[in-house]
Amino acid sequence: MSSTEKSLITKFFIFLLIRSCFSIDTITPNQPLRDGDILVSSGKVFALGFFSPGNSGNRYVGVWYYQVPNQTVVWVANRDHPVDDRSGFLAVQGDGGLVVYGKDQKVPLWSSNVTLSSPNNSLAKLLDSGNLVLLENGVSQNVLWEGFNYPSNTFLPFMKVGVNRQSGIEWYCTSWKSQDDPGTGNCSYRIDPRGFPQLILYKDGAPWWRAGTWTGQRFSGVPVSSPNFIFNSNFVNNQDEISIMYDVTNASSIYTRTVLDETGTIARSTWNGDAQEWNVLWSAPVERCDYYGRCGPNSNCAPDYVASTECTCLPGFVPKSPADWYLRDGSGGCIREKGVSICGNGDGFVKIVRVKIPESSTASVNMNLSLKACEQECWRNCSCTAYSAAGENKGGIGCVTWHEDLMDTRTFSSSGQDLYVRVNATILAQYAKSNGSPTKKAKLAISIVSVLLFFFVVFLVYWLVKRKLTGKKRPNKFESRVPTGSMYFEKSTADLDDQSTMNSSELPFFDLRIISAATNNFSASNKLGAGGFGSVYKGVLSNGKEIAVKRLSKHSGQGIEEFKNEVMLIAKLQHRNLVKILGCCVQDEENMLIYEYVPNKSLDYFIFNETNRALLDWKTRFEIICGIARGILYLHQDSRLRIIHRDLKASNVLLDASLNPKIADFGLARIFRGDQNEANTNRVVGTYGYMSPEYAMEGLFSVKSDVYSFGILLLEIISGRKNSGYYDESYPDSNLVGHVWSLWREDHALEIVDSTLGDSFQFDEVLRCIQIALLCVQDFPTERPTMSAVLGMLSNDAALPPPGKPAFLVKKAGTSEDNSINNVTCTIVRAR
Incomplete structure (x- = not known):
């Protein structure tokens, strides 16, 4: 080969290398964007190019964050017309402005539908806002077309949602079809301009969740979206357009987006560069009351998930179907009582506080009326059923009146507007008497x-x-009363850090008077439960925030050591599947922990109750299992401290309003050094039935101790039965673990599944979970999987290894000749 040929080959490979990572500033008629090219905004915030979503091989033109490691696409051009290979390119042409071509370079797959008067005098540019714009290539650089007018599934700062009344253009986003297909999905998020304009999320063409009306500060159905030092909202409602747009104070350094996914959930999140993840600020729908019209017309949805009685009729209304209402089905809504008129002497209005005001597409609005004038306006019209202020300030501004059914009203815990519902004289008197009208x-x-x-x-x-x-x-009684040396932190490198936590403002101290007032002086009616540590009470602070107060009993088996341990540990933990601590109270011989209130009690309240466990279908149980696994993995691997819980059981798993699990009670937890895998203790504490054999018998504990407890808990969730004290006539010589093991060996493992599930569960998925549980409760710790491996097993269908014989196959006395007296030996067991 000659030197000339070698030189040509070398230049060719250099050209290919440059071509594969070629970056351009603009797209011009003479410089299209080909598959492999990248257009980067001037501040290097966003990039434009061809991409393939998920496992798809199709190619799309999209915009994504340039500096976020995991490609996060925020806008797609040809979302419904992909290129099926890498021959595509994006060009500026006169017959359509921006066009995307595939193999056939005569017929474009996608076009911006802009006819250019001077096709050779235009260019496309990507702005730092993420907006792809088509500009006149001149001094004025007028915008001829912009991608922000055609959102995909993501709203970015400075992108509008609404309607241009003059041109008819509507700005709204639609979900992707799936994670592998950015095509137009079946969910959309848009403004309904009728009546009193409102923001609504639609699914399959029907309202799915309602963000509500603009109050001047926020949308009424999104209490957490009020203006702050980062976000500002700009709402426009005039004869030209109605729209909402939000911006950020520093768009170049704060990455934030609002995404509508294919399931019908919308969420706003910000990028955390340190943690390299998206932090969710709010999402919806989350609670049952979030779903549009859950309780039907003329009703109010107020969350009460323990009693499942969130639906109540508005004043002056009664259930349309009392039988369905009794069965906790409020979807039929409420109607006026027969023969009752609201247009007579003495009729008036009952005030309902902290609500998302009803669906307002048919409501009447008058922004020039005060709240008092609004009442008179509604009172004079017999067809007026309710009124409210159109905006928020002292006393409210503007007037909204309803003349039809009141749909999709719900109560919030600490925010919302006031709704005034019209009733007759009799009901008005009843409410005045019950509310103590002065x-x-x-x-x-x-x-x-x-x-x-x-x-x-x-x-x-x-x-x-x-x-x-x-x-x-005032002296800090906590510092003076809590000993500095604790066996719970022996051999730990985190002692100094933990002590500084207690003395810092990281964990607020609550005054005893505040806690006493919040719990109604620790009233028995506020008591949520009790254990070896003492009692737990529900409380409501003066700002309306609900809390749970763990009050350490003076005679508690859990002493000041466990209290200090729990405070120090949980103050440092932040995870969606761990209960969140809000502060503590150490005053007048009282030791209390203040937690977020979790309304659905603990997991054992459901799975060990014949009636309640029917409320948990298999899908919910599987999500609970995965949530518990994620929480334990965080403790073992991802938290700032490496933590062994040591008391994982059903009663220490709480369920929030959406039945998401939250691991609680860290009084017995231990901190490990980063390189430490196992420790020994001469004080065995925990709960019989959940303790691993090496811990109960030898005092040895490790991350595999929690894995064992998780395996027991997994079997209990599947079967609805307790491991401790389990007895079955067919297998009288085994506990629950032994029973499952016997059934597994006989290929009858599904017999253990909770009968309340019927045939609604997926057989393969349940069998897989049983096999995972048996792998977790194997006799030797080294044979048990780690929690990261467990999560991998739960999330994919790869083949699993066969489980070995479980530990603790307890024999009943007198049932066999080979009984052993060495089944379980514990140094100290404290039942909790």
Whole structure:
């Protein structure tokens, strides 16, 4: 081969290398964007090019974040017309502005449908906002077309949702068909401009979730979207257009997006560069009350998931179908009582607080009326069924009135608007009596009390200021009462860090008076449950936030060591499947932990109750299993501290409003060094039936101890039966683990499945879960999988290894000649 030929070959390979990573600034008629090229915005925030989603081999033109490692696509051009190979290119042409071609370069697969007067005098440019724009290539650079007018499944800052009343253009997003197909899906998010305009998420053409109406600060159905120091919302409603757009204070450094996925869930998230992940700020629908019209017309949905009684009729209405209502089916809604008129002497309005006001497409709006004038306007019209302020400020602004059924009303815990529902004189009197409507004498008494209270507050402020000036400082009783050395942190490198946590503001301290008021002085009616540690109470703070208060009993088996351990540990943990601690209270001989309130009690309340376990179908149980596994994996591997829980059981798994599991009770947990795999203790604590054999018999514990407990818990979730104390006449010599093992060996493992599931579960999936559970409860710790391996087994269909003989196959006395007295030996077992 001659030197000339070698030179040509070398140049050819260099050309291919450059071509594969070629980046351009603009697309011009003479410089198209070919598959393999990338167009990068000037600030290197976004990139434009061809991509293949998921496992698809099709090629699409899309925009994604340039500096986010995992390709996150935010806009797609030819979403319904893919290129089936790598021959595609994006070009600027006169007959359609921007066009995408495939193999056939005569007929475009996609076009922006803009006819250019000067096709050779235009260019396409990607802005740092993520907007792909077509510009006149001149001094003015007028925008001829922009991608932000045609969103895909993602809303970005400065992108509009709404309608241009003049041109008829509607800005809305639609979901992808699937993660592998960005084609137009069956979910959309758009503004309904009729009546009092509102933002609605549709699924299959029907309302699925309603963000509600614009209150001047936020949409009424998204309480967490009020303006803050990062986000600002701009709502426009005039004769030209109606739209909502949000922006961020620093778009180049804060990456945020709102995504509508194919399941019908919309979520806003921001990119955390340190953790290299998207943090979800809010999502919907989440609660049952979020779903559109869950309780039917003329009703109110107020979450109460333990009692499953969230549907109530609005004042003056009764259930349309009492039988369905009794069976907790409120979808039929409510109707006016027969023979009752709301157009007579003495009729009036009952105030319903903290609600998302009803569906408003048929409502009437008058922004020039005050709230008082709104009441008079509604009262004068016999067809008016309710009214509310159109916006939020002191007293409300504007007036909204309803003249038909009131649909999709729901109550929030700490925000929302006031709704005034019209009722007749009889019902009005009943509500006035039940709510203690004040008489003239009562008003006088209230005035006197108010004056006295004013002087008391003035005196209290004076006393506090004087006390501060004298330099009196309240000692930190927690620091003085909690010992610095604890066996729970022996041999741990985290001691210093944990002690600093307690003395920092990372964990707030609550005053005992605040907790006492929130729990109604620890009333028995507020008590949620009790254990060896003491009692747990539900409380409501003055701002409406619901809390759970864990009050350590003076005679508790769990002492100050466990209390300190739980405070130090859980203060550092943040995961969706771990219960969140809000603070603690150490005052007047009281030791209390304040948690987020989890409304659905604990897992054992469901799976070990004949009636309640029917509420958990297999899909829900499987999601609970995966959530518990993710929580344990976080403790073992992903948290700042490596933690062994040591007391994983059904009663220590709480369920939130959406039945998501949250692992609780870290009083017995242990911290490990990053390179430490096993430890020994001379104090065995935990719950019989969940402890691994090496821990119960030798005091040895490791991450595999939690894996064993997870295996037991997995079998209990599947069967609805407890491992401890289990007895079956067909297998009288085994506990639950032994029973399952015997059935597994006989190929009859499905006999253990909870009968309330019927045939609704997937046989292969349940068998797989049983096999995973048996792998987790094997006798030797080295044979058990790690939690990362368990999650992998749960999430794919790869073949699993055969399980070995489980540990703790307890024999009943007198049932066999080979009984052993060495089944279980525990140094100290504390049942909790």
